[in-house]
Amino acid sequence: MSRFLLDYIHQHQAGWKQQPQILADERFQDCILLVFGQPRTAVFAHLDSIGFTVRYGRQLVRIGGPRAEAGYRLVGQDSQGEIDCTLTIDEETGELGYAFHRDIDRGTELTFYCDFRETDTSVQSCYLDNRLGVWSALQLCQTLEHGIVAFSCWEEHGGGSVAYLAKYIYETYGVRQALISDITWVTEGVHPGQGCVISLRDSLIPRRAYVDRIRAIAAASGIPFQLEVEGSGGSDAKELQHGPQPWDWCFVGAPEDHVHSPDELVDKRDIASMVALYRVLMQEL
Amino acid sequence: MSRFLLDYIHQHQAGWKQQPQILADERFQDCILLVFGQPRTAVFAHLDSIGFTVRYGRQLVRIGGPRAEAGYRLVGQDSQGEIDCTLTIDEETGELGYAFHRDIDRGTELTFYCDFRETDTSVQSCYLDNRLGVWSALQLCQTLEHGIVAFSCWEEHGGGSVAYLAKYIYETYGVRQALISDITWVTEGVHPGQGCVISLRDSLIPRRAYVDRIRAIAAASGIPFQLEVEGSGGSDAKELQHGPQPWDWCFVGAPEDHVHSPDELVDKRDIASMVALYRVLMQEL
Amino acid sequence: MSRFLLDYIHQHQAGWKQQPQILADERFQDCILLVFGQPRTAVFAHLDSIGFTVRYGRQLVRIGGPRAEAGYRLVGQDSQGEIDCTLTIDEETGELGYAFHRDIDRGTELTFYCDFRETDTSVQSCYLDNRLGVWSALQLCQTLEHGIVAFSCWEEHGGGSVAYLAKYIYETYGVRQALISDITWVTEGVHPGQGCVISLRDSLIPRRAYVDRIRAIAAASGIPFQLEVEGSGGSDAKELQHGPQPWDWCFVGAPEDHVHSPDELVDKRDIASMVALYRVLMQEL
Secondary structure (H helix, E strand, C coil): CHHHHHHHHHHHHHHCCCCCEEECCHHHCCCEEEEECCCCEEEEEECCCCEEEECCCCEEEEECCCCCCCCCEEEEEECCEEEEEEEEECCCCCCEEEECCCCCCCCCEEEECCCCEECCCEEEECCHHHHHHHHHHHHHHCCCCCEEEEEECCHHHCCCCHHHHHHHHHHHHCCCEEEECCCEECCCCCCCCCCEEEEEECCCCCCHHHHHHHHHHHHHHCCCEEEEECCCCCCCHHHHHHCCCCCEEEEEECEEECCCCCCEEEEHHHHHHHHHHHHHHHHHC | CHHHHHHHHHHHHHHCCCCCEEECCHHHCCCEEEEECCCCEEEEEECCCCEEEECCCCEEEEECCCCCCCCCEEEEEECCEEEEEEEEECCCCCCEEEECCCCCCCCCEEEECCCCEECCCEEEECCHHHHHHHHHHHHHHHHCCCEEEEEECCHHHCCCCHHHHHHHHHHHHCCCEEEECCCEECCCCCCCCCCEEEEEECCCCCCHHHHHHHHHHHHHHCCCEEEEECCCCCCCHHHHHHCCCCCEEEEEECEEECCCCCCEEEEHHHHHHHHHHHHHHHHHC | CHHHHHHHHHHHHHHCCCCCEEECCHHHCCCEEEEECCCCEEEEEECCCCEEEECCCCEEEEECCCCCCCCCEEEEEECCEEEEEEEEECCCCCCEEEECCCCCCCCCEEEECCCCEECCCEEEECCHHHHHHHHHHHHHHCCCCCEEEEEECCHHHCCCCHHHHHHHHHHHHCCCEEEECCCEECCCCCCCCCCEEEEEECCCCCCHHHHHHHHHHHHHHCCCEEEEECCCCCCCHHHHHHCCCCCEEEEEECEEECCCCCCEEEEHHHHHHHHHHHHHHHHHC
8 A cells, every 4th residue: 555655646646736845765664754834734544444364273353344245255465375255254153264276374454355346326346444544635735835744654544653753843844733624424423425524523522623714714715514423433533632742632533424334434425625725725724 | 601701810920839830722721730830640521511412403512411301401502592491301312402493503512501509518509510610629629739620621521631630730730640620429338428539440440559648648638538439420520530640540539410401409517628639648648 | 479589590690691781669569671782572471369258357358369179278377377277168158267376457358288299291280370471481591692581560469560661662773573481271163282372362352464474483492382262361461551652562471270279280392382382482483
């Protein structure tokens, strides 16, 4: 993912309004930082995915919190070549496994097979969380003059990169305003097609003064958006909240249905709203 | 709370023995640091409260771990004005909600209605945890010559400010001794009226060498105190324990009954013990 | 433990190939850092143990996750002298307690009585996790030319020292490669006698590029080893993963049976493999 993204950036940056400084070396492991102009705000979009690790026998262990249904098609590769197998669930124990014509190497990572479906009104695929957050951040790069775009790792299994990205950004640029470019949930209060979500809380609660500024900018922009209030869930913001810098953060992202399954579904109006909202927020924050 | 406290400090500091340096700017978000003389030890008292967030329909989501009983009176304000409503609990689902004559804006924060009750021997109110820890720290300020008093945020929902306060204090003043000025629980082993609690452990275990020094100072002072041993619970100390500075810390605070309810109850003898204990500890540590 | 280890180091270091710098002062609380030559990689071995804290009445609270069976022999000392008592479990409530001829001081720490059993092929005792990880690291010290050995604290109850050790090591020496010298579990996929474990994951997942290098070095060495894949469990690596430095880490340690009991059992072949593997890894990483 990191190499793919670096290639994409190198191919497309000539068309961007402002050339960013690209930071992608061992200090940042597999993460990438793009620094545009004189930044005041940083966007965090995680590159990693949920999935499964092959354990012993034909057992699987979850990476993050993927939905598991018997029959899901899983892909990967090991020392013996390409893998295209099927998820199994033991009816008695609930234990996850795979069906394949051969054993798979211990420790091999498997991901959902990608069945990308696009209509006039929606996009459906595995991993819209968070390929779409990454894509939206790349749209932002086209016109961004001042700001940082940080592509992070390991959000789906507990984090571990935002801590050092946040430290580097704060200490180098004095930036301590963040937007989390990630995908959230369609719920009884958040509906497809009604706009990008500004999250007022999940398991964590962002600082009200900052969220109020974001809400005011969004309201003045005329771009449709929705407000989310959840008691659970988390994002890259966890590491900003708990790290030793005084970050303000807010989750801003389109909602999806069929979360963490091969069939994640997002309404194109919410994608358009997300891209538009990031443009105006990065100008005015 | 932060503005109220700053006003209080500005009004009262003239009567304090030593004038502190007051740090309260964007580097510290809504926190306040008071630095007296040549500090060796820092007191942490959290400013925040438990409560509820309005979700969708008439649902509520907890902020931290408030006790919930149908009929509790909750207050707040939203775009339409003042709110004074009643907590409801769905008998089947256990879901929290509110009863009010109108809908409340999504994301509005509600807190317990304050019914402050004082007798000759006790104080009873919501939010003694941690208004009382804050009040006790302010009593300490009257006579404190050398030390730091740090008013922190968000302790009740996972923390997020002590990490940067701890880093700033350690790097600026070399201080790495802490006392947690917070309120704990009346239990089968901790009784009202028998003095302020020195906690030997909760879910975390403080470093024994430091706690032994505190116990020795307390014992020599003649001030009544009690020892607590718990397997669960936490405090601002979590961030000190897990942060990248070698902090020694100990929880020292009065016990309360009816924890996290509108009826938190503290014995005045334990308050007196808490104030007295902090005075001697901050001199001798 | 810290004093014992410092004494051991001072007695034995004359026979070591390279004299390390010994860092053991208040900046590191009860931890010890040994710095050999020009380090590229740091080994972390935790010094602490699971056990029990005396609560109220004759109750006990766990320190970390010790196995508890009625009749286990527990030892310690308090203000009245030496303690040698027996673990009890309330049949109805499951509550832990102790049987002894007198009350034990509140807050006293009790540990398993040590019944060390050695045969030609195995070692059995309480606390092989992590005395054996410490012992193996000390064997490594005999021949280590370039590297850091860090003896850490509090791994068994949530950590709190690796965060500052990691920061100090990274900022002082630029080292960000780690090996976790700790003991893991015999399972359906990890068998006694088949070699030291290289863990591909537990609740956390190490960075694949780094683990692949370790696997390649191990394979080329001819030393027997096993690969572990778990979905739960953790180690000092948690603090490396979540701290604000870009650490690569991997758990490398012998497996034991009867985990966290007085009867932890390790095969000597796996100990030999562990010592040999650390020697080659510290040379080649």
